[in-house]
Amino acid sequence: MADVQANSRPTVDDLTGDNHYAQLARKHWLNKTKQPKVQRDVIEKELWAPLEQEDFSSLLLLEQLQLLELYLWPGYTDDASNHHVLLLAMLVNVKRREGLAVWDCFQQQSDNFSSLFRRVLSMTIDTSIATTLRTHLLTFIIIAYQSLDSGIVRKECAPLVNIAVWHNLHSDEARDGHLEKAVQLQKAWRAANKRYEGSDAPTQARLRFERSWLYSLTLDFFDRLYDTTAKSRSDNVLYCERFVELLSDLQSQLPTRRFVNTLLQDLNTLSVIKLSPMYADEDNALLRDLYNLLQHYTNFPIEDHSGRQYTPLEFDQQHHAALTKLQRVSFKHFQDKLKILVLANFASLATREDLQGHLGSLSDDEVTELCRLLGFRTDYPSSTLVTRDRTFYMEILLSAHESLPMYQQTMQNMAVVPTETTIYDSAFVRNESYNGTRPLAIPKLNLQYLTMGDFLWRSFVLYRAEAFYQIRKDIEDTVKRLQPRKAGPATKFDGFSKMAIPITKPAVIDVAPAKVSELHPSKVEVEVTLDVGRLGPNIRKDWETLRSGDIVFLVSVQVGDTTSVFSNGGSESADLADRHGVKHVRSAEVIQVLDENGRMLRDQPQAQTNGAASRGGRQRRLLLRLDPVAYQQDKERTDKGKPDILESINLLVRRQGRENNFKPILDSIKHLALSDVPAPQWLQEVFLGYSDPAAATYQRLPNRLNSIDYRDTFLDWQHLIESLPGKTVEPDANLNSSFPPPYVLETSAAPPTEARPSKRRKREQIEAAPAPAAESVKVGTYKPANPGPYPVDAPKLNGVRFTPTQIEAITSGTQPGLTVIVGPPGTGKTDVATQIINNIYHNFPEQRTLLVAHSNQALNQLFQKITALDIDERHLLRLGHGEEELETEASYSKHGRVESFMENAAIHLHEVTRLAASISAPGAHGSTCETADYFNQVYVKPAWTKYWDAVNAGADPQAIIDTFPFHAYFSNAPQPLFPATASREELVDVASGCNNHLNHIFASLADTRPFEILRTARDKANYLLIKEARIIAMTSTHAAMRRQEIADLGFRYDNIIMEEAAQVTEIENFIPLALQKPRDGEMKLQRVVLVGDHLQNSPIVQNLAFRQYANLEQSLFLRLVRLGVPKIVLDQQGRARPSLAELYKWRYPTLGNLPLVTSSPQFLQANAGFAFDYQFIDVPDYKGKGETEPSPHFIQNLGEAEYAVAIYMYMRLLGYPAEKISILTTYAGQRALVRDVLKHRCQNNRMFGLPGKVSTVDKYQGEQNDCKSRFLPLLCRRIHY
16 A cells, blocks of 8 residues: 655645545545545545554645545534544544644534534543543644634633633632632633523533533643653653643633633642652653743733733832731741741742752651641542652742742843754754654744733743844854865865855953943953955955944864764764854844954945955954853853863854844833833724724724815715625715715714623624715815925825725725735735825825835835825935835935925925015025025015915006016916916915915925935934934834834834835734833824735745744734724725636635726737736756755755746747746745856847846735736646645
8 A cells, every 4th residue: 555654745646546545535525526424444445454554644634635524524413423523523524633623614614513522521531531642632723723713612611611610610719719800700600600500401511511621621731741661651651741831731721811820820730740740850841941931921910801011110019018918927837937928028948948948847647737727738549640749849949939930121131133052952953853743842823812011921922032043054054065074173274155154263352341230341352354365356245345244253163083964874872063064153233344454344445345356454353242141251261260161262254134133023012011101091902802802993093184185086076886795985075966076074973882892782783783874975075285396396295096995995994993915916905005195195284104114125116106296305215225226316315305305495496496586585595495495484474475465455457467576486387377368266266376485495404404404324324214204114124133223313203104014024014113212101003004915925934933833924814803803904006907817806705806807808818929818837856956955045956947938038039028027036046056057048148138127026025017917827846736
């Protein structure tokens, strides 16, 4: 039987071949017209028996053969066998591990799901079932508690963790003590008892099972921890690891934690685990790490019922209250033996050693009695294997009264730069080998967080781990390329890498004294000499242009006696760092790069830094700032007689700039956690996942706008009517039935609905609710002010005929609150975002808007469209790199905008000079902004005042023309300035436009005036950021890196719009929300608009464990969608032919096509030279080679690259323009290979040239090109399953 091997993935041959499972599928459930009937023999003999024999290695094959969807679940009934239930649970586990939708198929027969879930619960506490199978069932329960966004799952999980579990507390007194903490708890307890007493016998039995399930399962877990006679020790350990994972998951989400935390603390769970033989076994490091994670969540400083995080003072007061109770009980019952403890201050009782010393005088029985008097559980079922001796009860007392650090203190002590200890930590290496069979001791990013601090802590831990993983891979790849070998006592490098240079030991040049309260130096500076003489010009330029703040790595490479540390095979137990030759790693921050004479290279002319014989010489001196904490540890190590680590450093490694931003981002996350920065008050509960998902939408907020000026959003009256389906459009009573834009829409604001009404209020609302009436919209208009007589004064108007769904998104985004816009490919989400920006800019001139995107490419697309709107250039600002790629004439970088301000000022000052000459005003009024303002106040404004007084006094049309004071200045405007046939109102309007034109000039000069006073470029740039700019654009990476710097400047903003918000991690979504410091303890944000598509590209996370297990690739956008936050799905695409759109329409059931794609000639014409609109091409191995990976995550396939370039050449021969052809790849490595092939075959051939774009799918998202999206997407990829 050719079954799939355990370590391989199913192929096409496995799915369609003659193996046992494929034949079974075709026989029983594939391609059946009728619902197949489940046969018990098939389940037990043909499925279960062979699966069990091969240790369930073919479950993935059965999942792809749709065993769950087509056979097991449709045929499930209440009397299904245990094997049927086990197979269902195992296939759910496989789906979750593969990142597939888990619960969708259960929606079809949701009535049976409750029965299935009860069967699983009862089987988890059935001791007759093998431990391995119970572990699979436990994993099913874990997945269920991670999927509380599914209604059918939430319905089954909630009763298992409600207040009824408090029936299992050790005494009524203990329970009453907890109930007295809040009136709501007492009401919930009485309601639970009332429900139980009013139920029939079967329902009461079910309720008893629900409230005792977790308690029973926990006691069974305790027995497994202490069972030293277990037959299968490894299976028992895996089960216990999974159970600790379940407890951590329950403790890490507030809805499941509220009552479970009390039960687990009542059972002394942490003490039981810590003293167990399984915990003490040196082979069970993962169990100990999982225990530490559980301990973190159990002791997290949060009020379990309200969700309020304790302040450090409240946390200390709780600890002091526990010590006070201990002293009072000791004084009352053990005064003679514990007199010193009673009289001791709290500081002397903070550590375990101090407490143990005080309690050592008590006998065993007295220790047990003290536990009982303090309210701890001392009685366990007689059948339990838990060892209840003096050590156990002492551990209960010590763990309850020792002083524990808050998570902020732990974070503060975690380094943000790696050493060999952190990157080769056993937990990190374990994470790398993750395959889904065992849990990991890392936090998960799930639906909900305990507090904002909990979210920041999880994000910091995971982001740090992912960054260190990437650094380790880069260092190992670099060392591998250098081919180190042992040459006597030293190490020689026979290879080459552009990312590393061999060096001699760094020279320490400055060690600053420690700051107050710190034990390490405040600063450590070293100097490294680099020999760049043999490097190529481009590589040497990369080293010479290292920027201040860049992180480099000082590596000690020491190889053994073997000729190469990278031979195949080797002992798996050997130390990983030694196998790669990496002995020590130290991180350093670049201060500056000097030539061999000590001069800064950045200050030298470009000509001096080019060529091998440049004036700077062959050597470079690199000044670095070492991590002072690591330096202090190394010094202490050296003081103990061990070798100095800096003496052994022989390699300097750098990383690509775009990959090396980890330190400022980690610093930003740490600072946010330590400063306790909140989310906006109206958004916080929705962000944490507890409030009504719709609570942050504008319909629920009290500051909803009644009237909005939509300006050019609607193109005409018919467009307005089409865009508001289901609403009654009423023109203003003073206007005609239809009129042209601009339109001001006024709606009658209904009072915000109650987020969570009581059951009685809900019932009353349902009974009293009248039939829904069509919403009425009152439409008004106004005459826009004349901007001026010149063509350049004419406003830029929107030309996009938005669809009704796009209008709904624009309306929501213009209103205050949270807006989530899902934009499938080609549906115009960028156009929607820019129109929202335009509406906010004109409706709220005092507000500032922050634009954020995941990449410079996405931000550039957004910014290019913004510059085409009616937005003054002086209010636009672009921060960070990538601005040079903008297809605009003006520069929008921070410093570039200062230059632009001065350039515009020069133009306006010239106009002032011309204006002064036209009215014969003496003096140099156009010399500075200050003299221009004086000229405006003394000459221009009085002239206008005199003129408008005459006009308002009733001057006739000819007088309006004759008395106009600036005929000479406006002589270069289109003539005649005042048309002879114009009415009086039209003449006044022309004069008003002239006035507005001059006012704009003087207003711009007034805004520029501070730049004449400020001297330094830094002061000018910062003033521009915090005072002038109203639309500020940056990438999420730039926001994370510069968060503290921007916030310290006093930067304020009112609105934030994130483009492609589904493509960045959740912490990168959050940091832009916190770029300003709180005012009065609150973030003053008014609008948060998230635009993206969670069904397209997700954030890039290299480590499989962090991506699949920890869910680090989950964006805030995706989590809000999972939580049920109302989203607006754009539903008409205008980018691709309908035939191409059908390829992805299965992901978007409501997606339609704009009339453009069915009527425009470019979509109707056939593709010359091609028989089909699209083709899928399977490229076989090329010259015996398929996919290769020259370096980590740098995947290439030469056959595919050659094929893609050949098709490009064919298209060029047919006459397709090169600039209208794009070649896309899924990997950066393949993109580089395609470019190499193009360079070799096409670049120097005028017949072919280079295509318009060669990019990765991720970088290209949001763009379009004719021969990528409209004519012919050629999908060249080997088929993998």
